[in-house]
Each structure stands twice: as C-alpha cells, then as structure tokens.
Amino acid sequence: MVSTTRVSIIGLGSMGTAMAHRLLDQGLDLDFWNRSDKDVGDLLDKGARKTPLDEVFHNDFIISLLSNDAAALDVFSDRQLAQAKPGAIHINMSTLSPAASETLAARHHEHGIGYIAAPVLGRPIAITNGTLLVVAAGKADDVAAASVIFDKVSARHWNVGEDHSKSNFVKLGVNYNLIHALQAIGESVALVESAGVDANTFMEILTHTAFTGSAYAGYGPMIVNRRYTPRGFSMELGLKDVKLVEDAAADLGLTLPVAAVLHKLFEQAIDDPDVSDLDWSAVAELTRQKKIR
Numbered sequence: 001m002v003s004t005t006r007v008s009i010i011g012l013g014s015m016g017t018a019m020a021h022r023l024l025d026q027g028l029d030l031d032f033w034n035r036s037d038k039d040v041g042d043l044l045d046k047g048a049r050k051t052p053l054d055e056v057f058h059n060d061f062i063i064s065l066l067s068n069d070a071a072a073l074d075v076f077s078d079r080q081l082a083q084a085k086p087g088a089i090h091i092n093m094s095t096l097s098p099a100a101s102e103t104l105a106a107r108h109h110e111h112g113i114g115y116i117a118a119p120v121l122g123r124p125i126a127i128t129n130g131t132l133l134v135v136a137a138g139k140a141d142d143v144a145a146a147s148v149i150f151d152k153v154s155a156r157h158w159n160v161g162e163d164h165s166k167s168n169f170v171k172l173g174v175n176y177n178l179i180h181a182l183q184a185i186g187e188s189v190a191l192v193e194s195a196g197v198d199a200n201t202f203m204e205i206l207t208h209t210a211f212t213g214s215a216y217a218g219y220g221p222m223i224v225n226r227r228y229t230p231r232g233f234s235m236e237l238g239l240k241d242v243k244l245v246e247d248a249a250a251d252l253g254l255t256l257p258v259a260a261v262l263h264k265l266f267e268q269a270i271d272d273p274d275v276s277d278l279d280w281s282a283v284a285e286l287t288r289q290k291k292i293r
Contacts, residue, residue, distance in 0.1 A: 015093075033050070035075070057081070060087075061149055062091070063090075068094075078107060081113055086112055089114035090108060091136075097247060116164075118167060179238060180262070182223070228279040228282040
C-alpha cells in the first residue's frame with residue numbers, strides 16, 4: 001500500500017525540508033539524513049525518523065536534494081551505494097551538471113541500484129501546495145515505479161528518456177530562462193520607476209497578457225515591492241546555476257553571450273552586503289540602485 005511506503009530523503013535545505021513535509025503529509029513514512037545538524041523537531045513530531053547515513057539507504061526509494069555536484073558525488077559514493085537495499089531506486093531531485101549525473105548513474109548501475117535524474121521546477125512553496133513539476137530521466141521501468149512518489153509530490157512529471165543527462169540539460173535550460181527573467185524584470189522596473197511610473201501598475205500591465213507565467217507573476221511583485229525574505233533561493237545557488245549552464249554550453253561547443261553578464265551580476269550580488277543574504281531575485285536591486293559595475 002502506498003500509505004505504508006517508507007521513503008528516505010537526503011538533504012534538508014529549504015527544498016529538502018519542504019519535500020520531507022510533503023512526503024509525510026501525503027501519508028508516506030520517512031527516514032532522513034542531513035549533512036549538517038539542524039533543528040528537525042517538526043519532522044520528528046510528524047513521525048519522521050532521523051537515521052545514520054548507512055541506514056538511510058535501506059528503503060525502496062531514496063530521494064536526494066543536495067546543493068551541488070560535490071555533495072552528491074560525496075554522499076553517493078561506491079561505499080555508500082554498497083549499503084543500499086538491492087533494487088532500491090534513487091530519485092535525484094538536485095540541480096546537478098549533466099556530467100555529474102552520468103557519473104552517478106554509472107555508480108548506481110555497478111551496484112544494481114536504480115537511478116533517476118529528476119530535477120524539480122519550483123520553489124519550496126510549490127512543493128507545499130502540490131504545484132511542483134519534475135523532469136525525470138532514467139530507465140522506463142524505474143521511472144514507472146517511481147511514479148508512486150511523483151504523483152504524491154508533484155502536479156506533473158515528464159520522462160525525457162533514458163539518458164540521465166537530458167533531464168539535467170532541461171533543468172539548466174529552465175533556470176537559465178528564469179535567471180534572464182529576474183534580470184529583465186529588474187531592468188524594466190528600474191526603467192519605469194525612473195520615469196515616475198508606479199511599478200505595481202506596470203507589473204499588472206506586464207503580466208495581464210504578455211507574461212502570465214509563474215516566473216513573472218511570482219517574481220514580479222516580489223521585485224516591485226522588494227519582498228526578498230524569506231529567502232527561497234540563494235545568490236550562491238543562482239551563481240552555481242549560471243556556472244553549470246556555462247560549463248554545459250562549453251562542452252556542447254555553444255556560445256551564450258549573455259551568460260557572462262549574468263555571471264558577473266551574481267558575483268557582484270554575493271559581494272554586496274545589502275543583497276547577498278536575500279532571495280536571488282534581489283539581484284534586480286543592483287540595477288534599481290544603480291550599482292552595476
């Protein structure tokens with residue numbers, strides 16, 4: 001029965017914590033492990049179990065939401081995969097490079113463990129309210145088996161094929177567009193504000209017909225009204241995504257002219273004490289406050 005399925009989750013950042021609560025709220029039993037200590041009382045109160053790293057590999061499904069390639073490659077080492085339950089499936093929901101995903105897929109194959117590269121589209125609130133989207137890649141049987149998880153935590157999931165790197169390329173492409181949108185909103189708002197136009201009126205006009213998607217409808221009001229806390233996504237992770245896009249493009253022999261500009265903007269935002277600890281959408285403040293170097 002789905003209600004008695006026990007799932008492991010590795011990584012309790014903002015996305016991982018939201019995912020843990022979603023799994024519990026959907027009736028799944030949960031074991032979890034995090035690389036660093038943090039307050040997990042709310043998860044324990046819901047019945048989740050904090051387990052050692054070796055034991056977190058003992059369930060049928062293992063979900064990971066780790067911050068970068070290095071963390072994922074470290075946690076899912078050959079030694080740790082040797083501890084996994086035979087036939088288990090690892091659903092990797094992290095944003096990783098295509099190369100790291102391929103390395104992980106090969107490691108899992110060596111140990112007879114299923115591997116699905118399944119990066120997610122959406123902020124923590126999307127997990128909470130069930131509007132999360134998932135882009136999955138892996139063996140068809142593994143993806144079909146994992147649909148019991150995807151159906152619980154997302155509004156929709158796509159299977160883009162057995163080549164694990166494809167889902168990572170899709171995720172990077174989506175994030176690259178989103179990063180463009182953040183900067184485009186910031187520049188547009190700076191333009192109309194400087195001309196004395198009410199920025200909320202401008203955003204209402206902008207999102208009425210031409211730009212109705214969640215990126216503009218969600219981030220637009222945040223930027224207009226400077227609602228950058230609580231932070232849903234950090235500047236450091238924004239820079240990480242730009243770097244991943246640049247590296248992936250270089251491997252494919254592509255030139256992305258705007259990537260270098262965005263890279264520089266996020267580096268400046270990280271160095272700016274006024275915005276460095278805010279949501280990544282606050283990168284727009286560099287333009288609005290005329291701080292662009």
